[in-house]
Amino acid sequence: MMISKEELIRNIEEARERLNKSIDHDDGDVIYLRSVELDKLIEQYIEAGY
Template sequence: MIMSKEELIQNIEVARERLNTSIDHEDGEVIYLRSVELDKLIEQYIEAGY
């Protein structure tokens, strides 16, 4: 599924906030999974050439 630039940016921001919250309140596994989620979104953004 190809997302628009705006959708990707919004999803990256949401994932970043979730990761930041996780760092303060969750265990290492949750933090890792949310970090991977954020990395994948950033990778999509870069691959799309935005």
């Protein structure tokens, strides 16, 4: 099942916000995990051809 463009964009924005908060709080390993999460969402966006 393919996720809608709008939902995917919302998920990307939320993941970016979580990553930024982790960076602001210098959460070490959490920064890496959030970065990977964001990368996967961006990859889905690209693969979907949006």
